[in-house]
Amino acid sequence: MNTPMSVLPGIKRVDKLYLELLFRCNFSCTICYHGEDLKRPDTVTIEQASAALAYFQTAFDCHWVCLLGGEPLLFEGLPTVLGAARLLGYRTEICTNGYKRRAMLTRCANHLDMLRVSLDGGTAQIHDRIRRPGSFDAAFDTLTWAAQRTSIGATCTLTADNIGTVPALAERLRDLGARDLTLHRVRPVGNAATNGVTPVTWDQTQHLHEQLTAMDLAPLSVNTDILLPERCPPPSDVIEKLEISPDGRVYLSCAEVAGPGRAVRFDFDSAALVTA
Ligand code: SF4
Numbered sequence: 001m002n003t004p005m006s007v008l009p010g011i012k013r014v015d016k017l018y019l020e021l022l023f024r025c026n027f028s029c030t031i032c033y034h035g036e037d038l039k040r041p042d043t044v045t046i047e048q049a050s051a052a053l054a055y056f057q058t059a060f061d062c063h064w065v066c067l068l069g070g071e072p073l074l075f076e077g078l079p080t081v082l083g084a085a086r087l088l089g090y091r092t093e094i095c096t097n098g099y100k101r102r103a104m105l106t107r108c109a110n111h112l113d114m115l116r117v118s119l120d121g122g123t124a125q126i127h128d129r130i131r132r133p134g135s136f137d138a139a140f141d142t143l144t145w146a147a148q149r150t151s152i153g154a155t156c157t158l159t160a161d162n163i164g165t166v167p168a169l170a171e172r173l174r175d176l177g178a179r180d181l182t183l184h185r186v187r188p189v190g191n192a193a194t195n196g197v198t199p200v201t202w203d204q205t206q207h208l209h210e211q212l213t214a215m216d217l218a219p220l221s222v223n224t225d226i227l228l229p230e231r232c233p234p235p236s237d238v239i240e241k242l243e244i245s246p247d248g249r250v251y252l253s254c255a256e257v258a259g260p261g262r263a264v265r266f267d268f269d270s271a272a273l274v275t276a
Contacts, residue, residue: 004059007264007273010237014060018068018095018243019044019052021081025071027097029131031120031157031197033257035190038070042246044268046077050084051271052244057088059273060239066093066116070246073101073108082111095155098142099135105142114180115146116153121162122169130162143176153180157257158205160198167211174220181222184257202229226255250276 004011022043023034032038044052049067056062065085072078072094085092091113096105098117105115117139121127124136146152154173156166170181186192186199205227212224225231240254248265250273265276 002272002274004273007275008060008239011060011239012237014056014062014239014242016064016066016241017053017056017062018066018241019049020068020070020243020245021049021072021075021078022070023246024074025069025097026074026099027071027131027135029120029191030195031130031159031186031192033187033190033192034070035194037190037245040246043075044246046080046084048268048271049077049081052266052268053081053085053088053090055271055273056242057090060242063089064091064093066095068095071099071101072096073104078104079107079111082108086111093153096142097131097135098139099132100138102142102145105146109146109149112150114151114153115143116155116180116182117143118155118157119169120157120159122165122167122172126162126165130159140172140176143173143178147177151180152176152178153182154178155182155184157184157186158200158208159186159192160200160204163200163204163208166208167215170212170215170217170220170222174217178220181220183223183226185226185255187256189257223254231255 023037023040025038028038073096082092093114093116095116095118119139120130127136143152173181186197209224209227212222239252243251244266250262250264252262263276264273267274
């Protein structure tokens with residue numbers, strides 16, 4: 001029988017659940033870990049998403065969720081899922097590319113504790129090369145709009161090409177009143193593998209750590225700890241980040257995008273983690 005303790009032995013708490021509602025996206029970024037999955041039509045239903053939230057709240061004392069995709073603003077039931085999360089006591093976020101979709105964002109705003117936009121560097125040149133022309137300005141338009149309505153934050157996937165622009169990105173986010181910048185290291189999976197994206201080295205991340213910790217970024221908080229190799233904590237009874245894809249694959253990592261995978265999956269029909 002798949003009890004929470006038998007599927008993830010020793011784990012008592014999941015700090016943050018990343019729930020991918022669909023694979024589909026209006027972008028196809030050169031570093032996207034979904035790769036070919038971006039073409040898949042799979043989506044989670046509103047009921048399945050709500051049941052997953054209830055499961056993690058009860059089984060793993062989870063109270064913080066980030067809804068993502070693909071592009072979560074393409075998921076018609078997003079405001080309903082956010083409302084369900086709030087009713088369960090979750091702190092709510094979505095992670096979007098911030099490209100247009102203002103009508104959907106407006107419907108979500110009242111249910112959001114933070115709007116998070118994914119940014120792939122501190123300049124339009126580097127970000128748009130990874131994403132699409134005009135996407136950097138569109139993302140900052142969205143952040144500026146959202147800053148009047150809720151807390152804002154950003155996520156940046158670090159590559160050897162964009163890491164040098166992250167201090168400028170942090171400053172711009174701080175000046176806009178953003179509260180959080182979450183950094184992840186790219187892994188060579190999905191589009192990042194086929195496009196030959198160069199991962200960052202520990203020397204590069206160490207240098208970025210020195211730059212960011214020397215800056216006055218308050219009130220922006222940056223997870224600079226993931227930039228140091230000694231950061232990765234030993235196994236404990238807490239999972240900092242658990243991500244579920246629309247087909248039930250499970251990834252655990254606070255430092256890297258989409259990794260590492262685990263020998264468990266989430267069964268949306270029974271709303272439970274099961275052994276893969
Ligand atoms: S990285 Fe995000 S915005 Fe880009 S294609 Fe993937 S899901 Fe879409």
